[in-house]
Amino acid sequence: MIDRRLLSNIDWVLIALLLWNSALGVVFIYSSSHYLPGNYYLRQIIWIVLSLIALFLFIMIDYKNFLTYSLHLYIVFIFPLAGMLLFGKLVVGTKSWIRFPFFQIQPSELIKIIMILLLAQIFSEYKARYFSWNKLLLSGGAVSLPILLVVLQPDLGTTLTYVPIILAALILAGFSRKSFIFILIFTLVLSFGVWNFFLKEYQKQRIMTLINPLQDPLGAGYHILQSKIAIGSGGFLGKGYKKGTQSQLRFLPARHTDFIFSVIGEEFGYAGVIVVFLSYFLLLSRLFRSIDKSRDRAGVYIIFMVAMMIAFQFFVNVMMVIGLFPVIGIPLPFLSYGGSSLLTNYLAVSLVLNVKMRRFVNV
């Protein structure tokens, strides 16, 4: 099915970086959840193994085939998203989960892969210097439907992670000064609308307390403050594995998911933070530098969108735990506990591997 030449072109370094980041995640998931029932670290290991298998299965198929059928895939995946709004059960205030006997999955995560493929397909033959309005409308329309469905779930955090994908496509297609201004105005109008009509009171509060966390230290600002205290009290070398008073004594919310980076900062200090930063730097640079290994335009778009998606989530998460961004449910890719996010990110990277390994193949 896959010939030997292709196999020798797999970027094993990238896969190794992926696994290294995931392993770091397991270590800290254990530290931040070993006193909870549920064996989260074990479940995460199972998810890593499954995601890795999925990754290898996906790179066997030429990404060209995915591109050809991207619209079909898109339509097929929109239905469960829409269906969940109608039939989904509210879990912790959202309808974003499909429950299976032993696990649950978030289709809103997986649809990012389809989105990347569809956008790459839309721009695959686009050679103009700046994007044209019909491309903007086409790509905007393609992305706004899932955005709308996910906003209604309501899952603001996941919706936000769609932004870097479309933004990446538009950056590559090229902003003219005029379109830049237009988009700026559009965004302002949109955010005004979202603030007034979509955001729940607690979400507004979170954004407000970002501006001044001390204004309401017991309410919405509390988590930011505690997370900052956790990281700051870690110092240079940290308090030691499983010895973080903030995380072990449960001052931190969502310790093994969204706030895992605070646990790292508290228990391993600045050294730990830098290790994670370096790991991410290596991973991101490996991704970005894969771009000129693409043989075609669609490949460039794919790799860039994947890299942007991961970079964006990383930055938002890190800035969130240190109080530079509102608390919004975005996990740290590869490190936070969570199967759907992990699987999505693995599949995204599998697309990059896919593009890279087929650069010399003439079809």
Next chain:
Amino acid sequence: MKNSKIYEDLSLIIKRSFRIFLLVEILLVALAIYFWKIQIVDHNKYWHQSEANRIREVVLPAPRGLIKDRDGHILADNIASFKASLLRENCKNFNLFSLRVSRLLNIEENILKERIEKYKSWPQFKPIVFEDNLNLKEVSLIEGRQLEFPELVLQTEPKRYYPQDTFAAHTIGYLQELSEEEMKSSLHKERRLGDLVGKKGIEKIYDNLLRGEDGYYVEAVDSVGRHVGMIEKRDPVQGYTLKLTIDCDLQRMAEELLEGKEGAAVVLDAQNGEVLALASYPTFDPNKFINRFSPQEWLDLVNNPEFPLENRAIRGLYAPGSLFKLVIALAALDLNLITQNTSFFCSGSTRIYNQPFSCWSEQGHGWTNLFNGIRNSCNIYFYNVGKRLGIEEIARYAVRLGYGSRTGIDLTGEKEGLVPSPEWKKKVKDAPWFPGETISVSIGQGPLLVTPLQVAVHTALIANRGVMVTPHVLMSYQNPDTKEDKEVRFPPKNFNPGIESSAYEKVIKGMWRAVNDEGTARLARIQDYDVCAKTGSTQVVSSIKGGEKPKPENKLKTHSWFTGFAPQDYPKVVVTVIVEFGGMGGASAAPLARKLFELYREKYD
């Protein structure tokens, strides 16, 4: 090949993407610098904040499940109570604390210090309970001094309450604080300091059903204990409501009848083993265990020579006396060693194996067959039958008929009694079995030991002509929220004595005559109600806890036994009574049993 993908000019978009990567790198460095500021430059500030951060875990104890009798009357309930605890992380000087609090709440300083010492290995933020059942005045005293005593914490929680005091106390059991060793065992992993857990009876054996699930909240507090944020919260879940098989009328009657005596009474549903009444006297008030004993009260209770805490019905070991004649009769009939017409002559005394043995009746019973042997409880008759059987067969049948092993009732601490055999004697006393001992055993004396409940179950077995029941106290349990009932099954013990039913019929005929034909149990006779019974009196005082001596005035008296069932043909109820030092069984135990039979008939027929 201009349009070939390999030669496509992608330089523009590649350049754009690398420019973005540059931004990514800059952002990464900027963040690394910001983290440096937070973690290195401002480290001290955050370190102090993290040290000042404290959490207080407040447990919201689950109300224990209710215990009800079979008609739904509440036997064990919950009421609210206030507890005062010490939060050590807020306390600087324990001696000063003890002094001030002892004055404030009028508690002995030593008791406070003892408790602090006892639980000193526990985490600082876990409160140590030192006083419960505070009255309103004490509550307001503490409330008003919250700032003065940040280490003093007030908690409200549901407290066990037994509205009927001593009623069915032995069956319900009681709660007690866990000892420190018990706390450490894995069995009580989720238990906390000062928690009361079931120690005896229903409260213990169904502790898992009753305890429910404690809720808790974890709050963040500052260094003086003020609430600054809620971290986690879970509501408590009440335990299951247990419905017992106890019938409150029969139980009350049984207790009233025993009042002022020492003894026990068991009323059993003959068909399914449901325990309708299980009384033991003297008794105790389980509420006392909730409200903490003073040391003196506790010593008085455990050193009481009458052992009020012991459930005599399942833990009292007595020689069965003449009750054992039923076993002898059944064994001999089953082995065809006698028929109903086999007769022996009773002259009041006899010599067997060159030893003198006497009947309880000095003038003797004359020629005695099986029916009259049981009716008059004639010793001479059973000496002879027992001699024919030999100790091996006696022991074999006694075990088959329910003696020498636990009945399996769902209560704690049941004793298994003792059925002696030559092997037993060799092992325990390192002495051979003497034939004379067999003769003693034939009338239920010697080393034989049974519990009143065993006697009741044995009687039910005879009443049912060979069908064993497992006695039980729990009927069903109910989820207090969903009201969903769960029945409980107690399958009969899996053995059949394998004695042919005609043997039972003959023995039952003798038991009928004992009651209704001027026999030893005649005081239990009820007009038009075919009570069948056997009485007994034991000469040997068998202690509950070995070694204690009977009171001097009781030295010459015997324990008085009665066991019987009714009606003869469709047995419904079994009544077993023992009155310690009650004299002849027919005289003191039988009239009590009659009252219980009468009440049962009135209520259930």
